[in-house]
Amino acid sequence: MSDLKPLLPELIPQALQKAERYRLLNEPAESESICQDVLAVDPGNQQALICLLLSLTDQIALGRSGAAKKAREVLPSLAGEYERTYYLGVICERTGKARLRSAAHGSGFQAYEWLRQAMEHYDRAEGLSAADNDDAKLRWNSCVRMMEAHPELRPEPEAERVGIVSE
Secondary structure (H helix, E strand, O other), X not given: OOOOOOOOHHXXXXXXXXXXXXXXXXXXXXXXXXXXXXXXXOOOOXXXXXXXXXXXXXXXXXOOOOXXXXXXXXXXXXXXXXXXXXXXXXXXXXXXXXXXHHOOOOHHHHHHHHHHHHHHHHHHHHHHOOOOOOHHHHHHHHHHHHHHHOOOOOOOOHHHHOOOOOO
């Protein structure tokens, strides 16, 4: 196997633009790779960390095993409490959406729980955000609308949670 070639530090801005472009082209693995190259040169680069996290969450919907776990591993490197809380909400939301699309048995219950967790994180992030930042509010509203549009998104009945079969 060949060694990786290091990115020149002065080319980081262009590399990050390419990473974002690959995300928009639905090529999250390519975006992830570019972010890793940037982070190899500048480990604390917040833009690269956020792009990496989002690239990983894009892969949740594609069924990449371990993508959500890897995204969670990026969270401690984010600089602020708001960012850590907000992006944890994004991870939960995208996991919920992936569960909903799976249409597996119980996926509506699972998706509901993930979306509720996302909303809890967005609610906390809203309290931590700057006055001119409505991102958490917008994500919260998106979750609410998704729940309203999909009646199968609901809490699991208590009887099923504890293994009780109701008659």
